[in-house]
Each structure stands twice: as C-alpha cells, then as structure tokens.
Amino acid sequence: MPLIFSLLWVLVLLCGVGAIRWRSNLELERQVRMRHFEAALVCALGLIMTAILALLIFQDEQRER
16 A cells, blocks of 8 residues: 555656646746646645555554554
8 A cells, every 4th residue: 555655656746847847838927827836736745645644554553453
C-alpha cells in the first residue's frame, strides 16, 4: 500500500511541474488567472501526506491488537 501512495505522490508532483511549466508559457493575462495553482498543488500534496500517515498509523494500531 505505501508503494501506491508513493506513486500517487510522484504523479501529483510530475503533473504539478508540467502544469507550472505550461502556465509559464501562457499569455500574462491567463497566467494571472492561474496564480493560485501552487497553493492548490501544495494542498493536494498535504492531503496525500496526511492520508499516508493516517494509513500507516492505522495499520500500526491494528498490528498491536
């Protein structure tokens, strides 16, 4: 299961880098509309990290029972 989350992490990062590069090639007016993209990317990565940590803690608690 951690491998799946790691692959998801890498996928989101690669998509984010690609989207940021794509945005930088746009006209200035369209770039301004997408100025909060980095914040959305950080939010997505934070949610993935939270899900991974919650799953790992849950699995650890299940083993202790």
